[in-house]
Amino acid sequence: xxxxxxxxxxxxxxxxxxxxxxxxxxxxxxxxxxxxxxxxxxxxxxxxxxxxxxxxxxxxxxxxxxxxxxxxxxxxxxxxxxxxxxxxxxxxxxxxxxxxxxxxxxxxxxxxxxxxxxxxxxxxxxxxxxxxxxxxxxxxxxxxxxxxxxxxxxxxxxxxxxxxxxxxxxxxxxxxxxxxxxxxxxxxxxxxxxxxxxxxxxxxxxxxxxxxxxxxxxxxxxxxxxxxxxxxxxxxxxxxxxxxxxxxxxxxxxxxxxxxxxxxxxxxxxxxxxxxxxxxxxxxxxxxxxxxxxxxxxxxxxxxxxxxxxxxxxxxxxxxxxxxxxxxxxxxxxxxxxxxxxxxxxxxxxxxxxxxxxxxxxxxxxxxxxxxxxxxxxxxxxxxxxxxxxxxxxxxxxxxxxxxxxxxxxxxxxxxxxxxxxxxxxxxxxxxxxxxxxxxxxxxxxxxxxxxxxxxxxxxxxxxxxxxxxxxxxxxxxxxxxxxxxxxxxxxxxxxxxxxxxxxxxxxxxxxxxxxxxxxxxxxxxxxxx
Amino acid sequence: xxxxxxxxxxxxxxxxxxxxxxxxxxxxxxxxxxxxxxxxxxxxxxxxxxxxxxxxxxxxxxxxxxxxxxxxxxxxxxxxxxxxxxxxxxxxxxxxxxxxxxxxxxxxxxxxxxxxxxxxxxxxxxxxxxxxxxxxxxxxxxxxxxxxxxxxxxxxxxxxxxxxxxx
Numbered sequence: 001x002x003x004x005x006x007x008x009x010x011x012x013x014x015x016x017x018x019x020x021x022x023x024x025x026x027x028x029x030x031x032x033x034x035x036x037x038x039x040x041x042x043x044x045x046x047x048x049x050x051x052x053x054x055x056x057x058x059x060x061x062x063x064x065x066x067x068x069x070x071x072x073x074x075x076x077x078x079x080x081x082x083x084x085x086x087x088x089x090x091x092x093x094x095x096x097x098x099x100x101x102x103x104x105x106x107x108x109x110x111x112x113x114x115x116x117x118x119x120x121x122x123x124x125x126x127x128x129x130x131x132x133x134x135x136x137x138x139x140x141x142x143x144x145x146x147x148x149x150x151x152x153x154x155x156x157x158x159x160x161x162x163x164x165x166x167x168x169x170x171x172x173x174x175x176x177x178x179x180x181x182x183x184x185x186x187x188x189x190x191x192x193x194x195x196x197x198x199x200x201x202x203x204x205x206x207x208x209x210x211x212x213x214x215x216x217x218x219x220x221x222x223x224x225x226x227x228x229x230x231x232x233x234x235x236x237x238x239x240x241x242x243x244x245x246x247x248x249x250x251x252x253x254x255x256x257x258x259x260x261x262x263x264x265x266x267x268x269x270x271x272x273x274x275x276x277x278x279x280x281x282x283x284x285x286x287x288x289x290x291x292x293x294x295x296x297x298x299x300x301x302x303x304x305x306x307x308x309x310x311x312x313x314x315x316x317x318x319x320x321x322x323x324x325x326x327x328x329x330x331x332x333x334x335x336x337x338x339x340x341x342x343x344x345x346x347x348x349x350x351x352x353x354x355x356x357x358x359x360x361x362x363x364x365x366x367x368x369x370x371x372x373x374x375x376x377x378x379x380x381x382x383x384x385x386x387x388x389x390x391x392x393x394x395x396x397x398x399x400x401x402x403x404x405x406x407x408x409x410x411x412x413x414x415x416x417x418x419x420x421x422x423x424x425x426x427x428x429x430x431x432x433x434x435x436x437x438x439x440x441x442x443x444x445x446x447x448x449x450x451x452x453x454x455x456x457x458x459x460x461x462x463x464x465x466x467x468x469x470x471x472x473x474x475x476x477x478x479x480x481x482x483x484x485x486x487x488x489x490x491x492x493x494x495x496x497x498x499x500x501x502x503x504x505x506x507x508x509x510x511x512x513x514x515x516x517x518x519x520x521x522x523x524x525x526x527x528x529x530x
Numbered sequence: 531x532x533x534x535x536x537x538x539x540x541x542x543x544x545x546x547x548x549x550x551x552x553x554x555x556x557x558x559x560x561x562x563x564x565x566x567x568x569x570x571x572x573x574x575x576x577x578x579x580x581x582x583x584x585x586x587x588x589x590x591x592x593x594x595x596x597x598x599x600x601x602x603x604x605x606x607x608x609x610x611x612x613x614x615x616x617x618x619x620x621x622x623x624x625x626x627x628x629x630x631x632x633x634x635x636x637x638x639x640x641x642x643x644x645x646x647x648x649x650x651x652x653x654x655x656x657x658x659x660x661x662x663x664x665x666x667x668x669x670x671x672x673x674x675x676x677x678x679x680x681x682x683x684x685x686x687x688x689x690x691x692x693x694x695x696x697x
Contacts, residue, residue, distance in 0.1 A: 021536075022536060022539040024536070086551055086552070089551045090547075090551055093547075160640075165642065169682070169697040171559065171697065221545075222548075224548065225551065225552055242562070242569045243564045243680075245560070245565075248556075248557070248559075260562070334625050411549060484669055491582075508554035
């Protein structure tokens with residue numbers, strides 16, 4: 001499984017690299033697969049409402065009403081029908097790609113099991129919604145699907161009389177059957193929508209909408225396709241005839257030929273085993289849970305930044321439980337924490353400058369404390385010489401810059417680069433531990449913990465607390481988000497940066513070097529003040 | 531990559547995606563039934579008789595039962611199995627022992643069988659035994675049929691209407 005994951009990840013990273021160039025990082029559709037799935041769902045829902053208005057549920061009227069929409073009112077209802085179909089197909093593509101990508105990037109284990117497991121019934125519901133939709137047209141394809149589906153269901157020993165008998169001859173079927181089917185076709189997407197909402201409950205800042213440019217592009221694509229190749233029906237259903245050749249929609253209906261080539265039982269087995277496998281895969285193989293973030297109340301002033309920045313809603317603000325003069329305190333839900341450390345990077349007390357007393361921030365990872373981070377940075381500095389000394393802070397899920405062959409570079413690796421409080425950059429430069437600092441981690445859209453690159457960008461730019469201080473010389477800071485497939489690019493960027501450092505004048509010693517204990521916790525507006 | 535080139539490349543990506551959606555939404559064509567064949571569907575659900583005789587309880591036996599359980603006649607719950615066979619042009623094509631459904635074998639026997647056959651003239655015989663007899667059949671029908679390609683020929687069963695029904 002690890003090899004499969006590695007290959008898939010490499011494929012995704014390579015294609016996403018190309019798409020970054022074509023679409024830019026902001027519009028890259030691979031970073032919006034789930035959001036595009038939601039977008040297509042809304043297109044299907046909106047067009048479905050329109051079609052429902054004109055759809056008749058009678059035995060012969062169903063087909064006639066669809067034909068009317070397709071041919072007589074092709075310019076509106078026909079387009080709606082085509083959009084309904086093509087957006088459904090696109091949704092299947094997005095859902096499956098989203099699933100495979102999350103698997104490839106290992107974004108389904110630990111605290112993320114919830115989103116993965118709630119995604120499993122969504123797959124069933126997407127397919128069931130599509131299949132029941134095809135029934136409603138009541139053409140020969142619908143007839144084939146209806147019979148094949150009921151034969152498949154009849155394999156389960158729960159029906160007193162085979163439900164496929166409803167389609168054995170024209171006399172067995174009546175209009176009410178279609179009333180039931182349209183009810184099911186509406187009910188299933190509503191259940192799907194509910195689970196879609198549930199699916200995101202443990203995700204903070206979830207992307208449920210693609211960026212506007214991408215939404216416009218994909219909508220235009222569907223519209224053009226709908227006008228050029230409108231969705232059409234087969235001949236009307238006739239239960240006295242067996243449909244011979246069928247133009248299947250393979251996105252939804254691929255399982256039906258499989259049933260014929262194997263058996264109903266085999267496909268039930270496949271569906272059952274596949275579902276169970278998908279549900280338990282977040283725990284395969286079992287992996288010891290990493291130590292989750294711990295709140296140190298003595299240093300927590302309830303500023304809420306960790307709760308705001310946590311990508312997985314694992315931190316909530318609760319009523320203060322000690323005598324400190326603050327209204328709230330942070331509380332970590334160990335089941336939801338993925339040990340990314342992003343909360344540590346957001347904590348204003350996590351500053352390496354502190355000298356008075358023990359350096360214990362308001363929140364930190366027990367397995368990689370801020371003290372250890374500072375020691376790692378100091379240790380990395382010891383072996384560096386000359387005027388092009390670089391300390392790189394990197395993400396364990398991306399490239400370790402120390403392995404790129406760059407001389408005079410030491411790296412400090414963390415679960416996520418956004419674990420690094422920005423004050424560390426100031427610390428390294430003002431204490432002359434290095435001449436330059438490199439911040440590197442996963443590509444923006446590929447961040448293993450979703451928001452690391454974005455938060456770090458905003459902190460460095462001064463748009464997000466805790467901000468990187470203005471006094472930090474930006475020419476001595478390099479920020480590169482690079483996938484493991486971008487080794488050459490990262491090596492080149494760092495080499496150029498090192499050359500640039502060599503040409504810079506040595507900074508005048510900062511007065512900050514002599515400061516001690518710069519952190520002040522302000523009840524009203526907690527900010528790191530140095 | 532310049533802006534113009536980027537938009538052009540995006541257009542190509544969208545086009546490829548649209549073509550992929552379209553192509554697999556209508557094809558490749560799947561052949562469910564060969565063009566020279568027809569289909570016989572033997573399908574029915576039939577409640578066979580209870581297995582064993584019903585017993586009429588005496589007054590003493592009824593008195594021993596709780597008041598709400600005093601039914602004068604008690605029949606075994608389990609139903610008989612059935613045996614069905616289909617012959618096509620004198621050759622056995624399908625035969626099966628049908629067991630009653632349900633945890634207590636008290637449901638109907640059921641069958642749903644598809645038999646693709648070459649189109650043309652055929653002699654179809656269908657028989658069923660649904661009682662305790664060991665030989666012979668309780669229901670039997672033979673019919674000459676001329677099936678056209680693609681025809682769906684249904685064989686149903688309805689005991690009150692006399693047995694097998696060809697549709």
